Amino acid sequence: MPPRLDTLAKGHELPPSAFELTPEWVSEYVAAVEDEAIGPLGADLVPPMAVAALAVRALLERAALPAGAVHIGQEIEFRRAVRAGEKLTASARILSRGERQGWLLMGIELRVDGEGGPVMEGRATLTMPVTEGSP
């Protein structure tokens, strides 16, 4: 059972998650988001937001979202194009956390690396009610 996100302290690093962008998964993602723009650029190119989605998936595998958590902001930079079949590693770190009027605000750094360096970097901002168990 992963720790609850709202119990993690600033600076906490979540263990990295490795994954492969299989052609089957890429097709499933492209169908789910109805991305008709990526195909004409190259048959094996992956929509950049697919990499971001995997970074979020990796985060959710390593930290459980408390009930009522809401995604309120996102920053992303795509460092290079990614192709189906690539093996990537996603990591996350708690950049900031603060409390205001019963709500916890957390900034989470997301990073995805491939061969030769980063392919995506970003920051997600989430808010959630302060509950028992929050430090």
Added chain:
Amino acid sequence: MTPGVGTELAPVVVAVTQEKIDRYAAAGGDGNPLHTDPEFAARTQFGGTIAHGMLLLAYLSRMLTAAFGGAWLSGGRLKVRFRAPARPGDTVSAVGQVVRAEGGRTVCAVECRNQAGETLVSGEAEVPA
């Protein structure tokens, strides 16, 4: 050719359904019941299921891919705030306009709006010129 300042990007318009939200939850591995469980979601402050914010960003990304091609995939930046949720039954429009060029990058104001014109997501995207 890079679109010039003032150019409106070709919008992406999508009818959001619960089936599409469920499909994204499966692909994205985000099965938060706020998105997929109507009974659970009815008890939240949203009063019903809502689309994943990352699904709305995928619509923006599709618009930016169509407008800028490989430059968006390699060097694109996006900074947004989620302002209101998209719900099943909504028609979401991802729109954008080139607002300036600076430091070798083209900057666009981007938004997702629903059929009532309510802003769901707003922010800026940057693409290498």
